[in-house]
Amino acid sequence: MVYKNLMRLLSILLLFSFNAAEANQPIDWQLGFQSAASKSMKDIVIFHDYMLLPIITAITVFVLFLVLYACVKFRASNNKVASQTSHNTMIEIAWTLVPCLILIVMAVPSFKVLYSQDKIPPAEVTVKAIGYQWYWGYEYPDENIIFDSYMIEEKDLKPGQPRLLAVDNEVVVPVNKVVKVLITANDVLHAWALPSFGVKRDAVPGRINETWFKADRTGTFYGQCSELCGIKHAFMPITVRVVTEEEYKDWLLEAKEKFAKEEIQNELKIVKKNIKGIIK
Numbered sequence: 115m116v117y118k119n120l121m122r123l124l125s126i127l128l129l130f131s132f133n134a135a136e137a138n139q140p141i142d143w144q145l146g147f148q149s150a151a152s153k154s155m156k157d158i159v160i161f162h163d164y165m166l167l168p169i170i171t172a173i174t175v176f177v178l179f180l181v182l183y184a185c186v187k188f189r190a191s192n193n194k195v196a197s198q199t200s201h202n203t204m205i206e207i208a209w210t211l212v213p214c215l216i217l218i219v220m221a222v223p224s225f226k227v228l229y230s231q232d233k234i235p236p237a238e239v240t241v242k243a244i245g246y247q248w249y250w251g252y253e254y255p256d257e258n259i260i261f262d263s264y265m266i267e268e269k270d271l272k273p274g275q276p277r278l279l280a281v282d283n284e285v286v287v288p289v290n291k292v293v294k295v296l297i298t299a300n301d302v303l304h305a306w307a308l309p310s311f312g313v314k315r316d317a318v319p320g321r322i323n324e325t326w327f328k329a330d331r332t333g334t335f336y337g338q339c340s341e342l343c344g345i346k347h348a349f350m351p352i353t354v355r356v357v358t359e360e361e362y363k364d365w366l367l368e369a370k371e372k373f374a375k376e377e378i379q380n381e382l383k384i385v386k387k388n389i390k391g392i393i394k
């Protein structure tokens with residue numbers, strides 16, 4: 115009976131992890147990571163699956179064994195006279211050194227992954243993300259493009275658009291190109307995070323953080339603000355659409371007209387002038 119239940123639990127767990135591997139967004143009852151779409155994320159998944167998970171499992175099983183062993187071996191009914199042992203130098207050295215060694219073994223690949231994320235290769239596309247309460251603003255500094263990206267309300271969702279994750283204006287980037295993301299905020303702390311790319315950076319007012327990713331497949335990827343930033347923190351999602359080189363060029367042509375930075379700034383100036391005129 116116990117064996118049957120255990121197998122059932124295992125199969126459910128496996129099912130969840132396969133499901134998660136298919137999606138570029140969180141799914142119901144998900145366990146584990148979202149599917150990796152960049153080398154950084156693949157490194158993180160390998161580090162987690164083949165190093166952290168086995169170590170955690172081994173430690174948990176070992177401690178469980180010790181607890182059970184102590185419960186049975188040293189139970190009161192079997193030990194009428196309690197043992198007076200209070201020290202064992204060998205054991206004390208071992209339980210200090212072994213965890214140290216485990217930490218050192220873990221640290222080496224961990225730093226490797228960390229530094230590979232930190233070192234930004236020459237960027238082919240640069241995107242600036244600015245966190246606002248409660249939406250993201252984007253700029254393509256080299257392309258004279260600027261736009262805001264708001265979450266789509268539940269009642270306005272089209273089929274296929276995930277609730278709380280889809281936005282009106284998506285970030286569009288080409289596949290297999292190094293994208294540098296400059297991240298800042300205009301009011302409070304936010305964080306730009308996209309699980310499939312293994313990217314998460316704080317957006318700090320008055321400071322520009324940077325990160326990068328190189329998406330290795332096309333698709334629409336979803337992330338969320340990951341720093342508690344106020345009442346609508348949960349409603350400022352991030353959507354990145356990874357497209358082919360040609361599609362990206364087409365989008366650029368379109369976006370340069372639709373989101374032209376100078377035009378928007380000129381319009382703002384006109385509005386400001388008009389307001390001043392009205393006030394006068």
Ligand SMILES: [Cu+2]
Pocket residue numbers: 245246303304305339340341342343347350
């Ligand atoms: Cu936020």
